[in-house]
Amino acid sequence: MSYNPSEIESKWQKIWDEKGAFEPLDDQQLEKKYILSMFPFPSGRLHMGHVRNYSIGDAMARYYRKQNYNVLHPIGWDAFGMPAENAAIKHGRHPKDWTYSNIDYMRKELNALGLSFSKTREFATCDELYTKWEQSFIIKMFESKLLFRESTTVNWCEDCHTVLANEQVEEGCCWRCDNEVELKEMPGYYLDIVKYADELLEDLKELEGKWPTQVLGMQSNWIGKSQGLEFGFKLSTKSQEKLGGAFKSFEVFTTRPDTIYGVTYTALAPEHPIVKALIKAGLLADDVVEAIANIANMSEIERAKANKEGYDLGISVIHPLTGETIPVWTANFVLASYGGGAVMSVPTHDERDFEFAKQYNLPLKVVVDGGEEGSAYTGEGKLINSELFDGMKNVKAKAKIITYFEEQGLGKGTTNFKLRNWGISRQRYWGAPIPFVHCDACGLVAEKVENLPIALPEDVEITGEGNPLENHPTWKNCACPSCGKDAIRETDTLDTFVQSSWYQFRYATHPSKWETTGIDREDVNYWLGVDQYIGGIEHAILHLLYARFFTKVLRDLGFIENIKEPFENLLTQGMVLMDGSKMSKSKGNTVDPDGLIAKYGADTARLFTLFAAPPQKELEWNDSAVEGAFRFIKKLYDRKSKVTLNSLPTIEHSRLNKEEKLARAKVYEAVKKSTDVYEKTFAFNTLIASCMEALNALDKQKNEQVWSEGMYILLHLLEPITPHVCAELSEVLFNSENLAHKIKVLEEVFVQDTITLGVSVNGKRRGEIEVESGASKETILEQARASVAKWLENKSIVKEIVVPNKLVNLVIK
């Protein structure tokens, strides 16, 4: 009978379903593995990226299950988010209905791929039960002051009609819709991730060698720790008077305290309170006010692209060490949100300051030897024009000057981070409501835990205009949890990245406890950390940073213990490409997994994805290579006729002929390779190649024992990759016995009677010899010399090198 994937695959999927074959066991004494692929957004259909992600994870899960590990391999749905609302706007479908029906469809698709997920632990993040516990964490964070509400300048996407976190802005545009982000002042909720910046940075060290260096680098870059000096510039008496006594000084931050004597001006961000005060008091010329307003209205990219621009504010400060009077400017390149929104400017030793100073003819003063007035010298050197620090190496002077400022009470050494607090408010409907209430009498009040979940109202109109929760006629009216008077419910919902920040703990919590607890400490202690996490590089910062942060917060709040990092090992899989570019609907270069499975079956889809490239690399789609994968499975299936023994035979290796020995060697090479691949390199492509070689070698001999052994082992090795066909053949041929235990490597099969050695002369390959496996060095050399006699004529041999089992190299002169 010829290979019929659809029949075999549906048969086994049904068997696995009925047996609950992939449920983790409750016995926490067992050795465990937690294999996790990033959960999908239920967009409606799987794409090839999912197929790749889940094929990798599934191979690992199946591998460890076969090694008798207790394996947790769950799946769920990252189910809140904009697309559900967009579908509502476009097609008039309710987001909830749209989401859950997509989940139903995609669940079937996952099943058709034969993925070995636990079914009892599946959930969607929009399940009210999930929202309930998430809201309880949020309230706890509020009580612990890790969550707060404030009004500040935020990234606003007009298209999505919502605020975005810094991590969600890519080159000034919205990560989801690519619309240019505007800056806008508005209130919102924030998580104090900056408080954890140092720990998030520090713990990256523990992930070295376990996470891709690229991801570690990106995270550490994003956190952006820098150390320096923070100090105040006192405003001149005249300037203080000008400002009506409202300001005495302003703080600046510098990483170059060594250049402190080179300060010739200072610059404030256009949003700085002093600038605002000057404008309010009418102390700036109309055209300057207008220009400042223009800058403030610019988006991030516009500002980044714009030329340097600034205005003298007509006020001055006193240099803390020299007592000199220094002008204060406002400049478009000073960021409001970093280092207090003010800088000291040393044009001779900072590129930006130099450019600006040149443009506006501001004074220059060289303070590091090696510098000159014609450019900004940022290299090392001895300090000059720096009073008591003259002659000191600038690198050393940094610390000295900080100490001096501290002694004099002028300033202090500080650490600054690029990382900003995580804005978690979204002005949208399809998300978890933020469980707070605004009360005229009590202010901002957290909802009572017993009232959770605060669920979304179902009767909403989703038009794309405004916030549907705010527009809902009654939902936001409620009683204040504190005083009982009429109050208003918060209408912002949580960023969906909040849901994906703790799902790894939810899966680990036994489903029987889901009603009564959000995260079970004991279960989490057993299952976490995730032994292998697999997902796309696009989450290098976003999700992976948030989830790391959440883990630390949940630990500090006592929800989990002993866990520093959620994801022990991380594999970031490459994109699936077609004709060199990312598959996308708009380009029309997609491959539909359903169609692929219908044509070739899930096993071929899985085999191809793992064979075409190592998982970390991009995968270029190739239809005829898919055919090749299909051919291999057909061939494997066809060779079942060669198997005559239904268990692993004991073979007397020495009695075999050359081809038979070679076939066995290839088979056991694949066994060796398999451990390496599954546990270390994940280079499934090489394991599959090794299995192909083994099958090719088996084909070159006729020994029934060797065939039976070979198939027994190959089916075992390939089961995690092509589970259906392997399960089928294993059942028919070996009563599935070959899938039930680990295969031992028989070293004896690698011992050969004769060995082929390459012969090189001066490192160039000139010949080849075949010697008895136990041949002496002399014998080998004798043969080697004879084999390349031609090259040795009229030459003398200077050195002879014999590398056992590899080659001979003769060095001649």
Next chain:
RNA sequence: GCGGAUGUGGUGAAAUUGGUAUACACGCCAGACUUAGGAUCUGGUGCUUCACGGCGUGGAGGUUCGAGUCCUCUCAUCCGCACCA
């Protein structure tokens, strides 16, 4: 500018970690079986040369008996961040 990678046949990619470069697969060529094949099987396939040979892992050096692998410099491509003081 900063950070991280990657450069090997026509293509996707291997190389036991310093030891016979191009395994495995796709494609291509030839042949077999066929009424036919876009099915299947067999063989061939780095470049160059009539040949002996020569040349070959982005490029240039170096270490070594021996380098895709180690070192120095350099070029190209890709990704992330980017006026963070």
